[in-house]
Amino acid sequence: MLSVTNISKSFHYKPVLKNIGFSLSPGETVALIGKNGAGKSTLLRIMAKISTPEEGQIKFNGKNILNGDASNRKGIYYCGHAPGMYPSLTASENLYYFSALHGYKSDLNKINSTLQNYDLSNSVNVPVKVYSQGMMQRLKLALLEIIDWSLLLIDEPFNGLDFGGQQFVIKKMDAWQDGKRSIIFVDHDIERILKIASRVIILNQHSIALDEQVDSPELKSKMKKLLN
Amino acid sequence: MFTILLKKELFVEFRNKEVVLSMLAFGVAVLLIFSFSLSGDPKINHEMAPGLFWTLVILSSSLGLHRLFGQEKDFDAFASLIAAPIDRGTLYLAKWVSGIMFLTVTEFLIIMPFFLFLGLSLPITILPGIGIVLLGNLGIVAVGVIVSGLAMRAKMSAVLLPVLLFPLITPLLIACVKATIGWYHVLPFSQWQFWLLIMATYVVIFSLAGYIFFDHITEE
Numbered sequence: 069m070l071s072v073t074n075i076s077k078s079f080h081y082k083p084v085l086k087n088i089g090f091s092l093s094p095g096e097t098v099a100l101i102g103k104n105g106a107g108k109s110t111l112l113r114i115m116a117k118i119s120t121p122e123e124g125q126i127k128f129n130g131k132n133i134l135n136g137d138a139s140n141r142k143g144i145y146y147c148g149h150a151p152g153m154y155p156s157l158t159a160s161e162n163l164y165y166f167s168a169l170h171g172y173k174s175d176l177n178k179i180n181s182t183l184q185n186y187d188l189s190n191s192v193n194v195p196v197k198v199y200s201q202g203m204m205q206r207l208k209l210a211l212l213e214i215i216d217w218s219l220l221l222i223d224e225p226f227n228g229l230d231f232g233g234q235q236f237v238i239k240k241m242d243a244w245q246d247g248k249r250s251i252i253f254v255d256h257d258i259e260r261i262l263k264i265a266s267r268v269i270i271l272n273q274h275s276i277a278l279d280e281q282v283d284s285p286e287l288k289s290k291m292k293k294l295l296n
Numbered sequence: 297m298f299t300i301l302l303k304k305e306l307f308v309e310f311r312n313k314e315v316v317l318s319m320l321a322f323g324v325a326v327l328l329i330f331s332f333s334l335s336g337d338p339k340i341n342h343e344m345a346p347g348l349f350w351t352l353v354i355l356s357s358s359l360g361l362h363r364l365f366g367q368e369k370d371f372d373a374f375a376s377l378i379a380a381p382i383d384r385g386t387l388y389l390a391k392w393v394s395g396i397m398f399l400t401v402t403e404f405l406i407i408m409p410f411f412l413f414l415g416l417s418l419p420i421t422i423l424p425g426i427g428i429v430l431l432g433n434l435g436i437v438a439v440g441v442i443v444s445g446l447a448m449r450a451k452m453s454a455v456l457l458p459v460l461l462f463p464l465i466t467p468l469l470i471a472c473v474k475a476t477i478g479w480y481h482v483l484p485f486s487q488w489q490f491w492l493l494i495m496a497t498y499v500v501i502f503s504l505a506g507y508i509f510f511d512h513i514t515e516e
Contacts, residue, residue: 116379119516138383146379150372154304156312168300169380197371 069094069250070115070219075124077110084110085121086274094218095247099261100254102271103295108254109149111271112221115252116146128219142171143218145211149227151204155197159188159207162196163214170215178214186210201228209240220244222253226260238264258291270294297382301390308367309398315360319402323356327406331413341414346476349410350469354436354462356406357399361440362457364395365448374448378514388441388510392503395437396430403429424479431495432472438502439464445513471495 070092077085084107092098100108113119115126117133126133131140146152153162160179167174183189186206191199196207205225212220225241226234241264244251255261261268262282270278270291277294280287309315330348334341341348368374378384411418419425440461447456471494478488506513 113375113516116375117515118375118379120512138381141379141381144379144381146375148372148375150375152372152376154308154367154373155371156308156367161307165300165304166376166380169297169377169382171381 069129071127072115073125073127075111075114075121075126077107077114077119077121083274085114085271088124088271088276090269090276090279092219092250092252094250095245096267097241097245097251097253097265098267098269099265100252100269100271101256101261101291101295102277106271107274108271109223112146112223112252112254113148116144116221117141118146143216145170145215145217145220147208147212147220147222147225149223151196151199152208153196153204156195158194159183159192159196159199159210162207163211166211167214170217172215174214182210182213183207185213202230202233205229205233205237209237212240212244218249220249220251220253222251224254224256226255226257234260258288258295261291262288298386298390301382301387302393305390305394306397309394312367314366315363315395315398316402318363319356319360319399320405322359323352323402323406324409326352326355327410327413334414336415338415338417341416342480345414345416346473346480348414349476350432350472352406352410353399353403353432354465354469356402357436357440358458358461360398360402361395361437361444361461362447362454364391364441364444369448369453374514384511384514385507387514388445388506391441391445392437392506395441396433399433399437400430403433419480420482421479425476428472428475428479428492428495431475431492431499432468434499435468435472435495435502436465438499438506439468442502442506442510442513445510449516468495468498471498 072091073089075085075088088111100111102108110119114121128140128144133141157165160176160183163179164174164176180189180192183192186209188203188206188210191203196204199207225237229237241251265282267281268278268287268291269276272294278290365374368377377387443457443460443464447453447460450456471491475488475491475495478491
């Protein structure tokens with residue numbers, strides 16, 4: 069599904085990523101972890117073609133996404149740290165617009181029922197700039213019910229959420245693991261990662277220090293060692 | 297996709313009135329300064345009118361161009377926008393066309409006070425003037441969207457934008473002023489057609505550059 073080859077990136081001549089390479093099969097849920105500044109968010113942004121690497125190649129379903137046609141990226145959805153929505157638009161307007169950008173013409177009924185399922189129906193007509201962090205996170209995830217994605221790149225989905233919010237996201241991520249769709253997420257909580265992910269990639273010293281399935285022996289101790 | 301992007305630009309502006317209102321407010325303030333600082337002699341004002349008009353346009357537009365990516369910057373909607381599978385050249389075109397519309401609306405609102413405050417006589421023919429202004433707008437916004445896209449990620453984007461914009465836009469502004477002098481002072485067309493050609497060339501070069509390179513301009 070996704071193959072990342074020799075990705076290198078630096079900011080102001082300071083290397084952030086060096087020769088990163090891995091491949092991803094359909095149905096995998098990969099936790100991308102590492103210390104602060106390890107380059108996790110940068111790697112996600114490169115895979116979403118928001119950031120450009122100095123070297124390397126990324127193929128999605130066999131098609132080059134860094135230099136190829138924009139349509140080669142159809143099916144990839146990036147969900148970053150920031151809200152990533154238009155502050156003056158309402159939830160339904162944002163969903164309508166971003167689903168259109170991803171090539172889906174959704175009707176307002178579907179959008180409204182999705183917002184209801186995500187417990188946002190009470191705030192459907194207010195600009196999203198007044199939303200709390202938890203509401204904004206739910207809104208970003210609601211878009212995933214409207215568009216037909218096959219690879220989700222999600223950066224710290226639990227950041228700033230209360231216990232209920234975290235459980236909500238975990239439930240959704242569980243539901244999306246249908247064997248066809250893949251998820252790459254950034255997180256710091258080892259226990260939670262081991263519950264959600266099927267595979268763990270640890271970035272250390274700008275390179276991949278560990279790439280193992282969650283059922284591999286002594287993974288937890290290896291993760292603790294690399295992250296401390 | 298172009299229609300979706302353009303509709304969104306217009307819808308967001310219709311809701312916020314951020315770009316047009318900021319340009320209009322600034323334009324009126326500059327116009328008031330012009331009208332109080334000039335001698336009041338209609339002859340002198342008539343001579344200076346083309347230069348004053350384009351000074352007003354470029355000062356106001358720099359403010360509007362700064363806010364052209366304002367909505368995308370505030371909540372990092374820009375990341376979601378460019379991560380979507382859309383051609384970034386099309387995104388440039390949508391920003392360009394919407395920017396031209398916002399600038400033209402502002403000019404439309406400010407043109408009568410401009411003539412009124414400076415005690416200017418109305419031109420004999422209006423259509424060539426509209427053509428010059430539209431061509432100027434095409435050029436200003438073609439460069440402006442590129443510069444605004446470049447400056448957007450900078451911490452001091454409000455400072456960076458005019459620093460980059462004004463030197464790039466100067467040849468176009470000279471051509472705009474010269475063509476406007478030719479039209480407003482009723483000079484023979486052969487004397488100012490060259491400046492129209494310069495303006496058109498400028499528009500073609502920068503709009504093509506924006507369309508082709510916006511992909512690289514917007515990436516981190």
